[in-house]
Amino acid sequence: MENLLTVTIDKQLPSFRLRLNLRVLNEFLVVVGPSGAGKTTFLQCLSGLQRPERGEIVLNGRVLFSSANRINLPPRLRQVGYVFQDYALFPHLTVEQNAAYGMKKRRNGLEVQEMLEMLQISHLAKRYPGQISGGEQQRTALARALLADPKLLLLDEPLSALDHETRIKLRGELKTLQRRWDIPFILVTHDPEEAAVLGDRVVRLERGEVVWISTTRKRPDCTIRHG
Template identity: 55%
Template sequence: MLEASFRKKLWHFTLEIKIKSDNQIVVLWGPSGSGKTTVLHCLAGLFNPSSGSIRINDRIIYSSEQNINVPTRFRNIGYLFQDYALFPHMTVKENVLYGLKSRSGNNALSAQEPMELLNFFGVGHLVNRYPRQLSGGEKQRVALARALVVRPELLLLDEPFSALDKRTRISLRHELKNLHRRWQIPFILVTHDEEEAEFLGDEIISLEKGKSKKINLLRTTRS
């Protein structure tokens, strides 16, 4: 479960957001510059909110009132960046294994688990290739494997399909839905695409200049 309610003062407006998710896909939808990625950065610990609180399951990871601010590496959150942020000098396998280096104890996986994830995403045969040798869809699958290898309690996805062609986008939307059913953790996904928001979102939050509201789009594209 994710419960978040916080404010973040930006130079041109103040972002205000409330999110409560029991393992649903929550879509943050709206135009560029509306504060969507800032929400993800605050959840991940890359930015500090101005005030408020963030709780994942039974852990408070941020609270301005209680002076709690858990560092990013200890929040156990997976993050799929818009450009995938794969290391160009590392192979596919090395990129995925990198996610384990800062983890220990109960959150660490066996050395075999990364390969199981890569095989699940259909890119196990690409383990020795470098990012420059991959297609856009393959890069995304590798980035997802790296985000999930730490067994996160929350997955953040920033415009995950924006750089892909239409056919690949449609295919990967279905894959993401299946992935969510398997993992059963909250997904927070950023998009400015209305069709994408409608297909993927169990709940859709519209953002406009930092102000948020829950909306219902026409259910014409959702399966």
């Protein structure tokens, strides 16, 4: 059965309201738009780091947030992975320890070492974040997010700090991971090339509103509706 995310949120930001009404299946959804358009706030509402004023967020039939029913699950209970722009790794933990942080159970039979091997960082298992490159830190953050067994993965400009060659390589890896995990990936970026390469669909936000949606890819049953 496919994972399904439905979101209807309304939240006041400093100079406009963020209003979104969307439905996402197992796809790579990319969100673009100018700085301050509400992209990161959208991710944080999904993860539980921010609370909408009104609306509902449902993942696979499980209510994560409902203003009407006064439900607001904390981030640790949402089964939502989040890869931050700065990766948010613990500097005092090794790559292996960072990856294992928050791991609740096996995912597809993969343990920490197998995950590190899949992401090509097993040889760095005993090193610390300060001893590895930006691309290796990004892979470590991905390993940690995936080992927590998410039903939805959020990525907030995870490639923005990397050099061009590393970005191109990691785009392909992200696409492969989404297909392998078969869960929704939602990525925020300012890079139109990155959006075109990764997105099954691309949504542009401006001042909290959807102004256009790409319609060139498959999955016609995945729709975003203006709210």
